Amino acid sequence: MVSLFDILGPTMVGPSSSHTAGACRLGQMARAIAGGTPERALVRLHGSFAATGEGHGTHRAIVGGLIGLSPDDLRLREAYEEATAAGLQWEFEDVELGDDAHPNSAIVTTWLNGEEVVTRGASLGGGRVEVTEVDGFPVSLGGNYHTLVLLAHDEPGTIAAVATILAAHHVNLATMRVDRTGRHQDALMTIEADEPISDAALGAVRSFPWLRWARVVPKIA
Amino acid sequence: MHKSIESLIRDAEESGRPLPQVVLETEAAETGVPAAEIRARIARTLAVMRRAVDEGLKGEVRSASGLTGGRARKLWENGPRLLGARVTETLARAISTLEVNAAMGLIVAAPTAGAAGVLPAVLVSMDDFEHLGDDKLVDAMLVAGGVGGVIAQRASLAGAEGGCQAETGTAAAMGSAAVTWLSGGSHEQIGTAIALTLQGMLGLICDPIGGLVEIPCIYRNASAAMQAIAGAEMALAGLDFPVTPDEVIDVMGEVGRRMPSAYRETAMGGLAATPSARKLVQIRPSSRPSGISR
Numbered sequence: 001m002v003s004l005f006d007i008l009g010p011t012m013v014g015p016s017s018s019h020t021a022g023a024c025r026l027g028q029m030a031r032a033i034a035g036g037t038p039e040r041a042l043v044r045l046h047g048s049f050a051a052t053g054e055g056h057g058t059h060r061a062i063v064g065g066l067i068g069l070s071p072d073d074l075r076l077r078e079a080y081e082e083a084t085a086a087g088l089q090w091e092f093e094d095v096e097l098g099d100d101a102h103p104n105s106a107i108v109t110t111w112l113n114g115e116e117v118v119t120r121g122a123s124l125g126g127g128r129v130e131v132t133e134v135d136g137f138p139v140s141l142g143g144n145y146h147t148l149v150l151l152a153h154d155e156p157g158t159i160a161a162v163a164t165i166l167a168a169h170h171v172n173l174a175t176m177r178v179d180r181t182g183r184h185q186d187a188l189m190t191i192e193a194d195e196p197i198s199d200a201a202l203g204a205v206r207s208f209p210w211l212r213w214a215r216v217v218p219k220i221a
Numbered sequence: 222m223h224k225s226i227e228s229l230i231r232d233a234e235e236s237g238r239p240l241p242q243v244v245l246e247t248e249a250a251e252t253g254v255p256a257a258e259i260r261a262r263i264a265r266t267l268a269v270m271r272r273a274v275d276e277g278l279k280g281e282v283r284s285a286s287g288l289t290g291g292r293a294r295k296l297w298e299n300g301p302r303l304l305g306a307r308v309t310e311t312l313a314r315a316i317s318t319l320e321v322n323a324a325m326g327l328i329v330a331a332p333t334a335g336a337a338g339v340l341p342a343v344l345v346s347m348d349d350f351e352h353l354g355d356d357k358l359v360d361a362m363l364v365a366g367g368v369g370g371v372i373a374q375r376a377s378l379a380g381a382e383g384g385c386q387a388e389t390g391t392a393a394a395m396g397s398a399a400v401t402w403l404s405g406g407s408h409e410q411i412g413t414a415i416a417l418t419l420q421g422m423l424g425l426i427c428d429p430i431g432g433l434v435e436i437p438c439i440y441r442n443a444s445a446a447m448q449a450i451a452g453a454e455m456a457l458a459g460l461d462f463p464v465t466p467d468e469v470i471d472v473m474g475e476v477g478r479r480m481p482s483a484y485r486e487t488a489m490g491g492l493a494a495t496p497s498a499r500k501l502v503q504i505r506p507s508s509r510p511s512g513i514s515r
Contacts, residue, residue: 006332011329083512
């Protein structure tokens with residue numbers, strides 16, 4: 001559905017909704033998935049991001065997003081200085097992800113408190129983004145909800161178990177999606193909630209023996 | 222949002238509501254956001270547009286590539302020679318916002334960042350000459366938004382999908398509807414202004430030099446703003462057009478779908494592929510900035 005503010009907006013730092021605003025939002029997503037401003041980040045840019053990113057401020061925008069700046073924050077112009085002050089060390093590389101990859105794709109590897117996370121995403125246009133992979137696991141995240149993503153061995157009772165844990169931690173579910181990933185025969189659950197999902201709830205979910213991987217991705221303001 | 226100009230106008234006529242109110246109440250009903258909140262948000266959007274126009278006219282903005290900056294000021298200072306003051310100042314204001322955009326300033330993508338100069342330019346110029354005030358301009362933005370919503374659903378707003386006609390063409394159609402409404406035009410004249418403006422933008426390709434939102438974009442925004450005023454002027458004079466605005470929008474969509482990819486924001490054709498452009502882009506340093514101390 002088209003909204004009036006898709007036409008009269010977004011309000012953003014120029015010059016490009018896909019290469020600047022969307023790039024910033026991908027940085028914000030990688031930061032959210034890392035659980036805070038990373039100490040170090042390696043950003044790999046594919047396709048049009050790599051080819052024309054320089055003149056579009058794509059690099060600055062992603063670095064700005066990694067330290068928590070929004071697409072309409074004028075400090076994006078001084079993102080390198082801001083990032084240095086915030087204690088982020090960053091590095092860029094070009095990467096070739098093949099013809100099937102979205103032309104505006106980025107892979108961001110972050111390090112924080114000894115934990116390494118790899119986030120892959122694309123800028124879809126108009127400032128909208130999609131994170132498609134976290135640590136190699138397929139996901140579909142837009143940053144519009146507090147989200148719990150988890151991969152479980154496909155066996156009966158897993159959905160009920162997760163729902164019970166979340167209810168016990170007073171998390172009100174907005175949506176829940178379950179996809180079976182072909183190769184591993186695992187079930188990928190994407191649970192979107194209105195309120196933040198606590199570390200305690202994540203810890204409880206991670207204690208299940210059938211759980212392969214789980215992560216909380218906070219909503220991006 | 223409405224899916225045709227025809228249904229938007231019919232809705233206004235059948236319910237006896239002014240056009241801006243129809244767009245506002247439709248948006249409120251579809252999103253659940255109260256109408257007053259939507260108006261307040263549009264007013265904030267207008268404030269950002271005004272700031273960008275003023276910022277660029279100071280003449281100090283420069284893009285990182287060095288391709289743009291300072292031209293809005295130059296035109297403004299030179300003043301009108303062939304055109305009337307309103308149109309010349311509108312051209313300068315359109316360039317202004319795009320220069321701010323290219324210099325990583327704050328702008329409103331309306332409907333896109335690449336076409337962000339058109340609507341602010343025509344709105345601010347109308348206000349400058351007619352002293353309309355923000356409330357009237359917010360109404361005009363609602364009319365413009367309603368038109369943009371129709372084009373988004375029937376054709377496309379993205380240069381990568383439909384060429385420059387999808388970006389600056391849409392912005393011009395939005396701007397001409399806004400100007401016609403602000404000038405007291407009838408519903409029929411608003412529809413005609415949209416058709417007259419958009420027919421003049423049909424086929425425009427997206428061929429930015431170096432793939433950057435700079436050249437020819439700043440000039441395309443200026444000419445699109447002029448086209449918007451021209452379309453409104455002819456419609457207000459009672460000139461007619463035999464093809465309906467919705468049909469012209471559909472043609473724009475069709476032309477976009479059939480446009481070779483070289484002309485859809487790939488920098489592989491058009492002005493971007495000329496020797497002059499290639500020379501300009503070649504001298505740009507490519508770098509992979511790093512903030513890691515070694």
